Amino acid sequence: MGDMTSAPGAVSTTGPDRQALRSRADELLGALAGPRASLREDQWTAIESLVADRRRPLVVQRTGWGKSAVYFIAARLLRELGSGPTVIVSPLLALMRNQVEAAARAGVRAATINSANMTEWDDVRASVRAGDVDVLLVSPERLNNPDFRDTVLPALAADAGLVVVDEAHCVSDWGHDFRPDYRRIRTLLADLPEGVPVLATTATANDRVVRDVAQQLGVGERPGGSGGPGTDSGDPAAPDTLVLRGGLDRESLRLSVVAIDDSERRAAWLAENLESLPGSGIIYSLTVAAAEDMAELLTSAGHRVSAYTGRTDAGEREELERSLLDNEVKALVATSALGMGFDKPDLGFVVHLGAPPSPISYYQQIGRAGRAADRAEVVLLPGPEDRAIWNHFASLAFPPEDVVRRVLDALEPDRPQSTQALEPAVDLGRTRLEMVLKVLDVDGAVQRVRGGWIATGRPWHYDAERYAGLAQARQSEQEAMIAYEQTGSCRMEFLRRQLDDPTLDPASGGCGRCDNCTGDRRTASVDEGALDRAREALERPGVALPPRRQWPTGLARLDVPLKGKIADGPAEGRALARLTDLGLGQRLRGLLSGADQEAPDWVVRACVPVLRDWGWDERPTGVVALLTGERPVLVESLARALAQMGRMGHLGELTREPTLPPVTAQNSAYRVAQLWGTLSGPETAPTGPVLMVTDLYGTGWTATEAARHLRAAGARAVLPLAVATAG
Structure with a gap:
């Protein structure tokens, strides 16, 4: 296979045989997804750009498109060419578990470093050094752990054959799931040797998030264009970039909204209609309390469900995920803790008991359903209390400048202080204070070291215009979610417009599948007996x-x-x-x-x-x-x-x-x-x-x-x- 047989440790300088690469990529896809699977053209474009051209593509494609196939196949091909292991920054343990299993099917040896397997870190590092690991999945929180940052990260950057930033919208505070730890990825990328390819992937990014990710990670698209296959970056700071942005229509999804103002009637409706939904699925709620209450109500009504929230410990989460994958439960009643990365291709439905705060986060969550099914039901049951819950979470945004300055003033350059010790010095709750410190760390004003946080003495600018813009964007997203609930036009087209889908045809006449397109609406009526039982329980x-x-x-x-x-x-x-x-x-x-x-x-x-x-x-x-x-x-x-x-x-x-x-x-x-x-x-x-x-x-x-x-x-x-x- 030409350069496919290069000796380990040496990267080919003559360039690989692209025809041989394509043939080998097809073989690996067959092992990963079955003998009938074939690479999409954009999948091959991304793989070729990584392996043959060592570029930095940004892949923005809908859930189920096959982004993980791109990086597992590219990882294996690069390994066979003698490159070092691939480092994948991945946000959730559920995603890691699924990806390790998927990698094994393609003959890719994968391992993870995250907060749940600290006792295995030394063994994992030894396996990486010995060349026994092809792919290392790292949680973003590890990137700023002092020991990991100072002892493990430099070696990873020096030896990596490929770096993958999965769920790349988390880098951007314009995105629906911003995580400050993700910004530490910029340090990893800055330390990479020349020629190491980088892949950024996400399913949920509108134009603004794409531009922000491009700026922060060195990937992007030509200004003024939506990006398409082979679109080169126009950013002179990132001359070797490529964006692959596809359509977001999901032909299997049947979107509908059922408007019931009374919370007990909504719960009774779900108890009455759950078994009519196809297969097994996810019921999302906005709060832990609502998830636990709904799980208890549905269980008492004879349904096989379990609650899955931020309070659920790691071991139980894995067991609950497995029960859903094996169809042992009708549904998991979950908060957003069950989100990115959970992969059940035949998931039959997603129901929301309360609306998420933006159409973008809603699209991300409903994307769990119908990935390998002809039909999946997506039902939204909004409530009048949704706005109050949105406003509560919005209140936890980045604080005013005077509060942030007090955090900086409380820190010293030579005496580390823990987050807990800093609390008396500044009026912020611990979770919000931790978020501020992480942002300041990435901005270079503070540093996390063994024992806590120290000031670096570097000047820091409070970007008031950006934070005000973020607040306005969040408000606009809430209004858009209300508009989605009330629209009489095509619901799928509404969501695609919110995500700036470059393939959306305004003259298409709708998806032909949602309740508005078909006129087939779910009744909001509830049996009085079911309502009485719901009231008694709730x-x-x-x-x-x-x-x-x-x-x-x-x-x-x-x-x-x-x-x-x-x-x-x-x-x-x-x-x-x-x-x-x-x-x-x-x-x-x-x-x-x-x-x-x-x-x-x-x-x-x-x-x-x-x-x-x-x-x-x-x-x-x-x-x-x-x-x-x-x-x-x-x-x-x-x-x-x-x-x-x-x-x-x-x-x-x-x-x-x-x-x-x-x-x-x-x-x-x-x-x-x-x-x-x-x-x-x-x-x-x-x-x-x-x-x-x-x-x-x-x-x-x-x-x-x-x-x-x-x-x-x-x-x-x-x-x-x-x-x-x-x-």
Whole structure:
């Protein structure tokens, strides 16, 4: 096969025989996808550009097109030409597991380095050094782990025969799933020897994301063009680039929207219609609570389903994925934790219980269905609560400049500080602070080292225009999602326009498959028996509220003399429901968003089973109202009603001095500092347990400070009871 037989360790300088390459590529595809499989022309164009021309193509193709076949075949061909192993940066463990199995079918020896297999890292490194690994899959989080970055990454960059950036839209904060860790890839690419090819792939990128990925990774398309087979980059900074961008129509998908405003009716509709959907599939929800509630409801209705969320541990996730792959369950009820990379070609349906915040993320998720099926059902069940959930996640975006500057000011060049230690210095929650630090790290202003983070002293520019543009783009995407729900035109064409599909023909007349094109609409009616069962399941009150166990670190820096374990905090509490719950939670959301009022009878009645089933060690002897929220009338009237009903003493109210500024801190240390010593109320309490009634339970720090006050007044235990909890 000509240059296909080059000796290991030596890359051919005369150029491979392209006809022999094509023949070998077809052989490898047969091993990977079956003897009847044949390479698409764009697949071969990408492979040829990588193997024969050592270029940097960007492949933007729909889910199921065969992007993984491109990089596995290219990896094997380059290996046979004597190149080093391929490094694939891959975002999810599910994707890694599927790809290792797929690689084996093509005779490609693959291994992974990620947070779930740390005990195997040394063996994997040894296998790479020994030449026993063709493909190494690396999670993006590893790229900025100090040990990995300083000891493993340089060797990978020096020896790599090919670098693949899978799900490349994650590089761009204009994309629907931006991940700061992905930006570390730029460092890896900068350290590559000359001539090492790079492949970037994604299924979900509009024009703006494509341009951003091109700028950051050195791949792109000619300005003013949508890009097509063989489109060269016009960017002088990336002269050796190629974009392959195909159509996004999915002929197997049947898109429909069922508009039901009531959350319990939506749940009942799904319970009633699930078995009519083909095969097995995924039911997406916007929150963990909704996924868990829906899984429980469907299970009680006799359906074979399981919940799959960010709370699901890695071992259980793998087992649940396998159960869906083997059709042992009808559906997984999942959050976006089950997303990119999950590969079940015969997935029969995707249902969304609540709409994602953008058509682009919606397209990415529905792309899981119908990849190797003639027909797959895609159903959207939007809810009026969707906007509130979108706005919550939008509030976690990159913070204002003064907050970011405080993060920089808190860091020192020679004394590493952990994220936890930095919290008292800046009012950001830990997850958001971690995101800010990662962005600053990639921008060169800070560096992650062993023991935490340090300042580099390099100047840093706050790109206010970009962040404002991002906020506006997110708002526009939300409005577009609402428009998708309400459109009377072709739904598939709507999504393709949102992703700037270069092959979309405005005069096509629609896909001919969606509910709008066919006029075949799903009924929104629900059997009353199914509705009653859904209500009974979803309105069952009672959510546990675990107490805070440990004071935040660094409180001494805020002049608060508290540290270590919390010895005088509350016991485990209860809330009637979460505001994100599908049933009772939605009724409570309406109550708490309206004007303050006395507790309605249905709220008082909902407390009865919660109190009855609490399982406390000792029955409370008194009731106190914690009036630190926005609904003092609701809380005080509920406390009095429960005291009378349960024959407990009414102890009065715990309040915060009204002249004090409101508690607005986002991170735990600052919140404790704002609350410490600010509550007043009963100075003596019965020696027995006290039931403490409040409206909305959030971080738990207000309840902790209130319990500390009541315990000091003599209460033996404090039992928080909230009307609702935010999460």
